[in-house]
Every structure is written in structure tokens, then in C-alpha cells.
Amino acid sequence: MRQLFSFVLLSLVSLSSFFVSASAAAADYHEQLVLRPLPLSALLASFNFRSNTSLSEFEAHNFRFFPRSLGQILQHAGTQELHLRFSLGRWDSESWGARPWDGAREGGTGVELWAWLQAATDEEADHKWLTLTNALSGLFCASLNFIDGTRTTRPVMSFQPEGDHLNTTAVDTHLLYGVLPHEVVCTENLTPFLKLLPCKGKAGIATLLDGHKLFDASWQSMAIDVRPICPAGGECVLQIELTIDMVLDIDRSKRPRDNPIPRPPPGHELPCNTSKPYHSHDTCFPTDHQANQDWTLSQIFGRTMKGTCPLTDPTVPPVCLQVPNSRSVYHSDGVLEKKNLDRVSRCFEIKPDVNFEIVLPTPDDESAVLVKPETPLLYAERSFTGHGQERGGVQTILRNPSPDTEVEFIYMESLPWFMRVYLHTMSARLQGQSAKDDALIKEVYYRPAVDRARGTQLEVRMRVPPASTVFLTYDFEKSILRYTEYPPDANRGFDVAAAVITILSPAAYNLRTTSLLCSLPTPDFSMPYNVIIFTSTAIALAFGGMFNILVRRFVAADEGPEVGLAVLKKRIKERVGALVEKIKKDKGQKIPYEARNKSGKANDSGVETEVIKE
């Protein structure tokens, strides 16, 4: 009966997609996987897990879908809203187009964390931030505790709270932002992530999350967002959203796990352009860039999906696939395929205990293989200019592809303190112009670095005119660190965190540049130590002994005090002689007890004088 009811509901719901999102807010937990094939045989897999808990329950420590471990940390650190990102690789927007979620669910390479903390003073906020980073560090097995004062900034323009905060608390709410560009995200971060899910990766779409596949992705981003949401007239809820986006290389993912080496395929399996005049059995112009349009879910993720999570909102289809509706897709039994009205996506309703599998065969029609990627609002590329160990420059190329819309955005850099920015050199110019254009930069917020205490924070509100490219450049000086401040791999260079670009108009959109590697002047650590220590030792031992003997002045033996066996023998003889004499004296005259001490003394002195006479 219940199945029938849900089936009816499902079919009703899936007719319109916004109906889905409207009902989602009401439900306590839902999860969804969106698969979107991208050009150059890539596949974007976007996992989204969202659960709500009412604020009153949360404050009463009554956790159901909200992970307790995280909830307690948030309560302890007075966190109002939290955003945590683990990212690896880079999004190739030239080929893949606009970012998933409009860039709102991704961070720069490494780990990024920003949170709104409730605190009366800045010091209290710093203290809570320290608590938060250290606790999260333990929870996610990441070096978040290394987000210290030098890596923490307080952005002014870039980040806006996503949740609904009550006005009363907004005054004493502090936004802190920290980033670890060198942190390598790997499986040890995925495991705690999965533990936060109600189904723990045992059922539902989370069963597809395999560390091997996730971290073999060309780009991946794991995000945790916690925010309070107060619907109009309803009770405030605390929402936690866990998102994993990854771009898989279909060719690479299809390789069997026990033989991942890309050995050249046998000659006859090579896809060749047979129209070439020189084509023969041993000459082959490859056409493999068009290949790999066919795949199955189990090939890509290494396993099939094990049913659905029983806790999930049944109204939300767990898997959606964004391919043109004309393309044929096969799926396993017990699955209901629903093509959406937008003609480029379809969703799959899955029964709870069915192993879900989809198969995309090689398409017949080459033109209808992919949904054409959406052009992003802005392309950004950042690189270092200059060479040498003294100075450098940073150049960010910002390109607006739109033919008619101006893009306005906030460009934020949080730079390490050892990059001393020359702010007066910061300039923006349009491509094709040599002079700088002051109208491009509208507002600058700059908080200079303090050596070893805090980094540079630079926020620039600027605009890029339609169909043009802007070069934003500034110079910096490289400081010389103290030798204890160098990491063990000093010659690798120092990672500089990605710049955060928050687009304000025409639409909200976020993007990050790639991180940079800044090489600082590095001393040769080992050589001076080896040389100095070894030569000093040799000189001290060899030269010291020689010099001592060379300059020492000796005197004749009879001039100095005598030492040696003979002297010792003589001394002993004297002592024995004195003792014998004393005993003789004692025996010779018996004196009363009172006078004994006195005479003993006299005896002693008598002996001494005798010896001296000898």
C-alpha cells in the first residue's frame, strides 16, 4: 500500500523539477547524484546530501540526521554558519564550461574554511576560531590546526552569509576565513566525511564513493555547509549540506583496477582515421579523442549503486543524468526513467533494494552526445611574473566572454606574510592597452601583512567590460626567512592560496584561480654545516695538539714540583715513619688524658718540622 502511495507521489513530483525543490525544504534528509558528461571524455558526478534539524532540537542535543560529532563542535565553538572545502585539481572551464552549483560549493586547491562565529570581541572570536579549527582538524584528519593567525583573514566584501541570521546576533558575528593551499586532500579526509552521512556509505548514492575513483578524478571538491534557515513563518532549521563534485576521466576510470597502467592497446584495437592515404596495418592516425563516449556506472565508479538510503526523502529522485533526451540510455530493472521537460536531463527512480546500473552505449548521432556546456561568466587565470629570488609579480588575467554584459566582482587574495605586496604597483589594464585603466578598479580593501603574525588581505571590487580581458597585476618582494622557518622541503617553494572571485553581477557566481608556488631565497642547508663542522673538528684536534706542543714552554724537571713514583714512595715512607715515631712516643710516656690532646698536637707539628728538615 505504501509502495503504491509513494509511486503515485513520485510520478506526480517528477513531472516538474521545481516541485522537487519546494518539497525538499520540508523533508529532513535527501540525497541526489547528478551525472553530466563533459567534453573530452570527462564526466561530472555531483553528489549532494542535505539534512535539516530544527534549531530547538539542535540546542537540546537531539541529533537525528545532523551528525552529532560535528554538531557538538559547532555548539562548543559558537559557530553560526560553517563552510569547509577540500579540493584537488582544477576545473577546466575552457572545456567544461560553468562550474557546478555556480561555484558555490568549491574551494581552492587544498583546504578552505570560513565560518561566522558568535563572539563579543575579536579576541574571543580568535579563540573560538582556534577551537573550531583544532576540533575540525581532528574530525576530518586534515591539518586544519595549521590555520593560525598568519593564515586567517577577516574578509570584508567577499563572503556573505548564506543562511538567515537573526538581526540581534549579526552585530557580534565574526567572519573568519582560513586556507591551507598545501594540504593534499586524500582518502583519510573522505572516510570521516562519509561518516557524517546518515547511511554512512552503506546504501544509496554514497555507495558509489570509492576513494580510489574519487582521488583519481581530474578535479574534485568536497564541501560541507552548515547554515541556519528560517523560512517565513516557520521554525528555524539548521541545515547541513554535504557535496562532493568530481570530474572523472572516462578513459582512465574504465581501466580495470587491477591493471591501471595505460599500456598501448594492441594495434588492431586502436581507433584510426582510415581516410589518411598512408593508413595501413602499422600506420595509424589516432582518432581516440572522439572515443570513450560509452560507459556504464559500474565501469566509472567500480561498482553499482546499492539501492537507496531508506532515510532519504522518497520524493527526490536519487540519480539524474544530463544528456540529450535523444540519446538512448539503458538501466537495470526496477528503475523508472523520467525524462525532464528541459530535454537535456532525465532522472531515475530507484527501488530501495535494487542494484542500480545505467549503460550509455556509443551514440549513433555524434552531434547529440553531450549537453553543450554553459559558458561561465568569467575566466580567470593567475600566474607569477618575473624571475629570480628577490622580487616577483602576480598577474591575473580576467576574461569576460559575454558580448554584452559587464561583470562586476570582488577579487580576494590572502597572501602569506613573506610575500610583501607593493600595493602602489597594483594596476588593472585592458588587453590591447598599455596604460592602466583606473576605472576598472572600483574599491580596494587592503590589510597589510605583519611579519610572522598575519598575512596580507587584499580585496578588490572591479569590473570587466563585455567581451574584453583585464590584466590585474601587482609586484611583491620575497622576504628571507629565518632558517628555522623553512619547511623540510624548502626548495619546493611556498604555496600561495587561490584567489577567490565572487561575482556580484550579472549573477551570483564564484570561482577560484589555481594556487601558485612561490620560490623564496633558500640557503643551502646541508653544505655549510658539513664543511664547518668537519673542518673545525679536524683543525681543533690536529692543529690544537700541534700548536700546543709548539708554543708550550717547558722547564727542567728539578725546577718544578716533583711527581712520580719515587716521590710517592718517599711520601709514604715519611708518613709511615712519622706514624711509627708517634706510636713510639705514645708508648714511651704515659700522659694523663687531659693533656693528651695537647701533646698530640705538639707531636704533629714536631713531625712536620722534622720532615721539612729532611
Place this chain on the structure above:
Amino acid sequence: MPPNITTLNTTRARTYVFRLPLFTRVVIIAIIAFWIAGLQSVVDVQQWGALIPAEMGIATLYRMNTFPFIHLNIWHAILNILALTPLMERFEAEHGTLSCLALFFGPLTTIPALLYVGLEKFIFGGNVAVMGASMWVFLLLGMEAVRTYKANPSFVIGTYSIPTWTTPIALLFATAVLVPSSSFLGHAAGLVVGYGAGLGYVKFLAPPEKILRWIEGKLNLLGRLPHYVSIDQKTYGRFGVLPSSNGALSSSPGVALGLVGSTQRLARYTMGWDGMMGGSYVNLELGVGASDSTALESFLHAADGTAVKMPRLLSSALALRRDPRILKIPPYLSLLCILVGAVWLFLLPLNEYSRRTYISENALLPGQVHTYFGGSDQNVLRAYKQEVNSLVGKSNVEINDKLESIVKGLGLKTARQNFTYNAAGRTYAGENLYAILQAPRGDATEAIVLVAAWENVKHEVNKNGIPLVLTLARYFKRWSLWSKDIIILLSPDSIAGPQAWVDAYHDAHDSSRVASLPIKSGALQGAIAIDYVQEQRFKSVHIVYDGVNGQLPNLDLINSVVNIAGGQMGMGVALQEMWNHNDKYPDRLRTMLRGMLKQGLGLASGPHSSFIPYHVDAVTLQPFGEGWQDEMAMGRVVEGTFRSLNNLLEHLHQSFFFYLLMHRERFVSIGTYLPSAMLVAANFTIMAIFLWMKSGQPDEVPAASTPESSDKETPTPPTAERDLLLPLAVVTLSGSLSAIPLYVFNHVSESALTPLFYLFLIINTLLPIAISTTSSQLFSPTAQQYHLIKSFSLLLLGMFLSSLATLNFSLAMLIGLLSAPLSFVKPSSSPVARIIGFVLLNLTSPPAVLLASAAIWGLNVGDILREAAVAWHVTGTYSAVVVWCVWWPAWLAGCVCVLGRPEEQEGKVKKA
């Protein structure tokens, strides 16, 4: 009064050497003689005389006495002599020469020897041969230690009181640890006997004094032998005399006492001595500081009145400074510097002076990975080769269009870059095509570059290299393990294209000539260029590694390629076009000299050269020879190298950046080879200082002094006034004239270069004559002024060359050797000598050397000059600056000196 102490100490050392007693001298001479005897290879002196336990027998007992004189090598001998001399000298001074002779040819040598043989043979069962005087050193040290112990039982370190007799034991262990192949047992045997002798247990073995005295008296040894120490002189001959009566020996009592803390009594004397001498020291300093002869003389007279003899030493030191013989030394010294510098270079290929290469950066792990490039990739390569062959002869843009379509098809991001260079009236323009293979999981912070130029430096089409790079790009795309982006650079030529690209990558380009790069990646960590022209199968790989201006890639990169190509792939590796290398001295030397010549010229030798100035380590790989290796093998070498570079966690920094390679597995590092260039450069500085001193001396000096009079306190001659204006003007003129050839040869069109060169050759010959004639007519310079001209120009030359040696050793060495004759030219009064000197100097002039080298290598002078101009404009080679602004002015000043006719009066004095 530190200056006085240092002055006196050198004197003290000198007198010390001159006063060494007889037996010590004999021992030193014997050690040296045995070392010299050991140089020949006919008789193995070491085998003959060493103390070898197994060889001991009645007939070979002589070994027990010969072994201390025989040493392993010169260092062993020198160290032992240094250690032995003071000890032996003291022993002899105390005991007399005769007893010393008796003891050291008797018990003090044989007892430790027997002890050692007994221990080694019967207890340890070994057969380690020992030789060298170090056993004596320890024996004497032991004796000294016991005596020190008697006077001064312990010294205090921290709170520990350590008995002084233990010091030789510490030294014994230190020697065993620090000195390689030192015989611990032998030293210990010596030390034990030394302790015994010090405690007097060996005294019974000493020859009776009466007999010795009788021998001495009968033979009148004291009268006949120099430096003989008599039996009667012993002990009191040296140590019994107190400082007040012998100034020379107590010249630095403060030092002696301060360091070893002798007895109180002596310290008291010292105090008195210091107090007494305080006033005199002040005078002394004044006298030395002002170099004023009258002050010094008055001091000497005042000092004569006292019983103090010390100033005599000082005056002898001063006299030594003024000694005309001292001024005779520098020319020989500077000649010696040149000779040693040149010979040094030729010693480097020997096994003793060069080292085997080794991988210093452990992260590289060269040759540790399986390479999978092959199989059906060869089909792809053949197809790409067909494509490339169809492009031969087409324009740069057409080629790039086709190649770009192929690379784009592989899924790489491509971009192009235009560049235009103007040099020697020609335009070097083109368009670079490059593609970035983004590391699948990377973050764009680092990149490695794979370069294939369409044409190599000899303008042959890279027919195999380009297809190979395309195939490799396709192959690399399949791997997900790259930690760094891979940039494929396809440039139209081997020099200008890569240079423009690297400049633009680091934003160091002139944007009017070279376009900026539209897409970029991270910091470049390394680059490999493929120059694969050969059509048939190859035998070995030739590594080209010279960068612009003699800069070199990190040795680890070369070692990795050698390891991968030679070790893993089993193909040979050649360097510096030495196609057959037998690893013997001549081949090593040739490889090294070829490398030095290339580095000295500073030209770009391949597409990799432009990367090296930006601290990006790069090499070019060229397959050569006829063998059975195909393109796939070459591809696997590149794959292996890229996998190694991919492993790098840090920028290549571990290994050497300054080295000379003489074989693929043998090199010398900068510490070993730098002294040779520094010595050559130092010769100029020595001569400059010498000429400066000489110019300050009046001309009577050579006549006035004779060797006999040097001991007397001669009155100091007055200093001559130096006339600096003319010399400075000539040196400045020659320096500023150098801008003209530098500019002209770099900015004239190609066709005008050859005629201009010959014109310059003529002007170059006439210019010194013109300057010389003009100056002698206008200013009639004196000999002193010629000395100063030469002094200044040599000073500059020495300065420039010694600093250049640290940047480009080979260039400094080449220029240094070519300008070596400038040290020895001097103005002459005879016209014949002048002409000969001038002709000889002209043979070593910069243009003449250029002409000669063009003739030797069969090149056209115009081509050489064009290449130099291109190098100047495109790659920024600074060799031209060194030639025209360092060498040529020095040569010009030298020529002016040679042609100089000092004023007549000088000539007369010289004759007299």
C-alpha cells in the same frame, strides 16, 4: 700589540727553520729523499722498506729502521714532517745529536716496531704493513706528555680535571678516526714506548754519556758538522736560558703563556718584560706605520743602548721587505701561477682529481620505473611522421596550423606566440606553438617542458623529433600520475624560438619583439629537448648540456639521463661530440676541453640553452650512431626522464651546478677546478701589485744592495713620487675605446662584418703605435709611468677575471691564458726588442686569435661574428663584453707599454 706579534711570529718561524738541528734535518731530508725515490716505478720502495709483519726475518730486519722514512704519498710525508719536526727538534736539542742518532736508529725505533709486529702477527694474526714517521711522532708525543704531566698534572675543562698525559691518547683516537688508513696499532705501539721512555724506563738503553762525549771529542763533531748539538749543550742549550738574556726566543711570551699556562715563575718574568718594553713598542708601531726611516732609526739607536735584542728581528723583517731580492720574486711567482694553473687543468682528468658522478637527489630515482611507451604507439608515430614529412618545406604558420590541429585532437590546450629578433642585419622571426598537458590531478603549480624545434642548430629538420614528441604527448595524456603539468613546445628554430618562449614565460621579454604567452602553467622544473634528425636506427644518445654563458644544468639531470639511457635502456651516452670515448686520459681531457671551449664561448648549443639562465635545468638529447635503437627506445628514455622529474618534490638543487664533465660518469666540481683559473687571474694581480711597488721605488735601489748587506740595517730609501695622471688616462682611454668595437660588431649588418673585421685588424695594429707615439711626443712618459699603465691595466684584468671565474670558469681561463703574455711585457730601450715584443703581442691580440681560430676550425670570420651578434641580441651572451671590454683594453695597454720609450735618463740608469 697584535701587529708586532704577528710580524715577529713569521720571523720566528723563519729562524726556527734555519736553526733546526742536524739530526732533525737529516731525518726530514731522508723522508723527502725516500718519497722522491718512491716516485719511480722500477723499484717499489714502499714494498722494500715498509714494516710488513709477514716479511720479517733476519735478512729483512733493516725494515725496522727504514719504515719511518717511507711514506705512502706526498701528503702523508708532509703531514708527518710537520708533526715530527718540532718534536724531534726538541728531543735533539735536549739530548744531543749523537744520542738522538743512537736512540732513533736503535731502541726507539726497533722496540715499537717489534711491539707492533708482535701484536699484529701473533695476537691479531693480521699482516698490515705500516710505514711513516708517525710512530715516532706518537713516541715523542708520549714522552712530552709524561713530562708535561710532571710539570702540569692536569687541565680543567668545565668542572672536570683531566690529566695531561692522556692528550696523546685522545690524539691517537682522533687520528685513527679522522685520517684514513692510519694504523692505530702502530701509533699505539709508538705511544706506549713513548710513555715508557718518558717515565725513564728506557733510559738504560741510552748510550753512556761518557762514550758519546769521547766520540764527540775525538771526531771534533762540534767543529765539523753544522747545526750539531753537542752532548754538553743538551737541555741548557735551549731551555735553561731565561728570557731576559735572549730576546729572540721570548718574543711572544704572552702567547705561549696564555695558551698553555706555564709556571708562575715564568709568568712573572713575562710581566716584567712587557712592562719594560711597553714604551718601546709604541715607538716601534710608529716607526712601522709611518714607514719613516728616521723614526725607525732613532728607535733602533735607542734600542741598541738597552740589552734588548728583539728589534733586530724586526729590523731584519723590515729589511726583508725592502730587500731588492723580494722584488725579484713576483715575476717568477706570477709565471709559476700561470704554469701551475695550466698544469692543474691537465691534472683534472686523472682519477685522483676527478670524481665519479652520483645521483644526489634521492627523489629522482632514475631508471626505477617500467616504461611502457611502445607497441601500437609506434603505429601512431609512423602516422605522425608521415604528417610531418608532408610539412617539410612549408611555411612556419602552415606547419603550426597542422601541428596545432594534431595536438588539439589529443585534448591539450594549445597556444601560439610570435617573436621577431633583429641581429646582424637579419630578422629572426617565427611563431612558437606550445601545448599544455594539464596534470590530471595537479594544481598548475609546477611544469616540465618537452621541446622539439622544427630545425636543429644545424638547420636540419627534426623529422623524428617532432613526431616523437607528438606521440609522447598522446601517451603522457593517458597517465594520471603526473604531479606537474607537461608543456610541449614546438618552436620553429632551436635558438630564437625557445629563447622567446622562455623569456615570455617569465615575463622577461621585450613585448615589442616577443609576444606574451596567452596561457601559462606553474613554475618550470626542468626541460628536455629532443633533436632527432637521424632517419636510421641509432646507437647512443648524445647529451648537449651547455647553457648560455657557460651556465650548466644541475648535474643530477645529466646523471639521471645517463642512468636511464645507459643503465636502464642499455644504450650509450656521449657528451661533447665524443662519439667514441674510451675513458682514458686523452679522451677525458678532450671532452673536458671541448666542454670548456663551448662554455667559454657562451653560445646557445641547443633548444635547452635558453632555459638554463632562468634556473630551469634542461638538456638536449640527440640520438647518433648506427645501432639497433629505434624511436620507441628514444621515447622510453624521455619517458623515464620525465617520470624521474615528475618524482621531484623540490626544485633540482641537490647536486652541482658548476662542474666539468670529462666522461659520462666522471666530473670535477668547482672546488677542484676553480683554483686553476684563480691562479691565472692572480698572476695579473701579483704583477700589478709588484709594478705598483716598483713604481714607488727610486731607481738607485738595484745598484745599492748586495746580498751581504741585507743583514745590516740599511737606511730606508725614500719613496718615489708616483705620477698617476698619464697612466690613468691611458687605461681609461683604452677602456672607453672598447665600447666602439663592442657596439660596431653587434650592430653592423652581416655583409659588412667581414670587411669591417679586416679593417679593424689593421686599425687594431696601428692604434697602439699611434697612442704610444702621441703620448711619448706629448708627455714623454717615464719608465715609472709605463709601470703604472701596466699595473692599472693588469689590476683591472686580474679583478675582472677572478670574479668572472666564479661565473664562467672556462671563459675566465681562456682569456686568462690568452692574455698571460701581458704580464711579462715591458718597455725596452732597444728598438729590436720593441718590435719583437709588439709583433708577439699582436699574435695574441683578440682579432688575431679570432682569425687563427677561424682558420683552425675552417670557419668563416664573418659567420663567427654573425653568430656572436645573434647570440648577443637573442640569448644575451656576454662573452663579447668580456672580449672587448676586459681583454682588449688590457691588450691595448700592454701594447702601449711594449712600444713605450721611457725617457733617456732612465735608460742610462738602467745601463749603469
